[in-house]
Amino acid sequence: MKLPLLAFAASLVVCSTCTAQSVAAGQDSLHRALAKIVPEPFEVNVDSRIPADTVLRWDDSVDWMAALKQAAAKSNLMLRPRWDAGLIDVVPGPKPAVKAVDPTPTVAAAAPVSAPVAVVAAVTMPRTSGPAATGLMPTSAAAPAPVATMAPTSAPGPVAATAPTLTNVATTVTKPAVAERKPEPEKISQIAKPTPVKAPTGPTWSVQIKDLNLATTFQRWAAVAGWKVRWDADKHVMVEAPDSFTGSFEDAVTAQLSSPGIAYSSYPLEVCFYPNTPPLARVTRKGDQAKECQ
Numbered sequence: 001m002k003l004p005l006l007a008f009a010a011s012l013v014v015c016s017t018c019t020a021q022s023v024a025a026g027q028d029s030l031h032r033a034l035a036k037i038v039p040e041p042f043e044v045n046v047d048s049r050i051p052a053d054t055v056l057r058w059d060d061s062v063d064w065m066a067a068l069k070q071a072a073a074k075s076n077l078m079l080r081p082r083w084d085a086g087l088i089d090v091v092p093g094p095k096p097a098v099k100a101v102d103p104t105p106t107v108a109a110a111a112p113v114s115a116p117v118a119v120v121a122a123v124t125m126p127r128t129s130g131p132a133a134t135g136l137m138p139t140s141a142a143a144p145a146p147v148a149t150m151a152p153t154s155a156p157g158p159v160a161a162t163a164p165t166l167t168n169v170a171t172t173v174t175k176p177a178v179a180e181r182k183p184e185p186e187k188i189s190q191i192a193k194p195t196p197v198k199a200p201t202g203p204t205w206s207v208q209i210k211d212l213n214l215a216t217t218f219q220r221w222a223a224v225a226g227w228k229v230r231w232d233a234d235k236h237v238m239v240e241a242p243d244s245f246t247g248s249f250e251d252a253v254t255a256q257l258s259s260p261g262i263a264y265s266s267y268p269l270e271v272c273f274y275p276n277t278p279p280l281a282r283v284t285r286k287g288d289q290a291k292e293c294q
Contacts, residue, residue: 023058023067030054037068038088047091050077066209069240205252207243214239215283218253222281225249230282235267253281 021039028036033056034044057074061067068088072079076093203224211217215231217239222229227249245252250273256262257269268286272293273279282289 021064023061023064025058025060027055027057030056033058033071034068034090037064037071039064041086043087045087045089047089049092050090063209063212202247202251205245205247205249207239207256209239209242211239213237214256217256218281218283221249221252226278228276228278228280230280232282232284232288233267233269234285237262237269250281253283257283 023037026033026036030046030050030052034046037056037058038044054075054077056071058067058071061070069079072090072093078091078093080089080091081087082089205221207214207217211220214237215229218229218231221227225248243256245255247255253271257271262269269283270286270289270293271281271283272289273281
């Protein structure tokens with residue numbers, strides 16, 4: 001007895017009345033092409049926004065639905081099947097998004113160039129960086145030199161009282177500038193360390209349109225991996241688009257059933273692996289084998 005079918009996502013489509021029918025490669029105008037590809041008793045509704053002179057092209061296919069999807073994709077058209085009514089709506093596909101260009105980065109990128117240079121110079125030359133940072137200190141920093149020269153000709157008392165005051169001011173101004181700038185080069189060197197990213201390893205498992213449903217796909221994988229698959233779910237998942245997974249057999253099956261189209265549907269599925277001889281992968285509705293999978 002055949003199991004009923006269920007639709008899950010954009011990459012999966014379900015049809016309880018569809019049968020595989022070979023379609024030869026061809027090219028024709030929109031309405032003629034649809035008449036060649038779509039078999040009876042299905043009917044096709046074409047959106048009025050689609051030009052009548054649109055040309056469809058398709059390759060040889062063992063499944064008329066796969067040929068129809070290929071022809072629609074090449075002409076940027078979308079299909080909306082209504083299987084219960086025996087209808088297939090053909091509508092225009094989405095327009096490609098235009099990426100906006102922000103002109104501001106060119107202006108903002110030029111400003112920070114000079115800032116790091118000033119910071120590095122302040123660290124390597126502490127005597128000149130202090131006055132440069134304050135902006136108004138060069139005139140006062142040069143003042144101690146004339147006072148020290150005039151000290152022998154003037155009276156010792158006044159000169160000695162004035163010199164310590166100027167020297168103390170210059171010292172307190174230059175010391176904070178050097179202390180604040182030194183840690184910055186260390187922070188820059190710590191940030192510039194890249195983190196390596198490991199790519200997934202293992203064999204590649206492909207989902208093919210000719211499989212028609214996931215049960216066939218999993219059986220094909222199991223024959224290569226030395227496993228057995230038992231599909232105990234009450235519904236089948238039809239394959240609409242090709243896909244691939246990298247890793248072990250268990251990883252590939254789990255990743256496919258965890259895809260949003262299945263995991264968030266009204267009939268989510270799960271797989272439980274049993275260490276039989278050969279090992280067994282059993283697929284059921286989520287929750288039906290919760291105790292066995294723990």
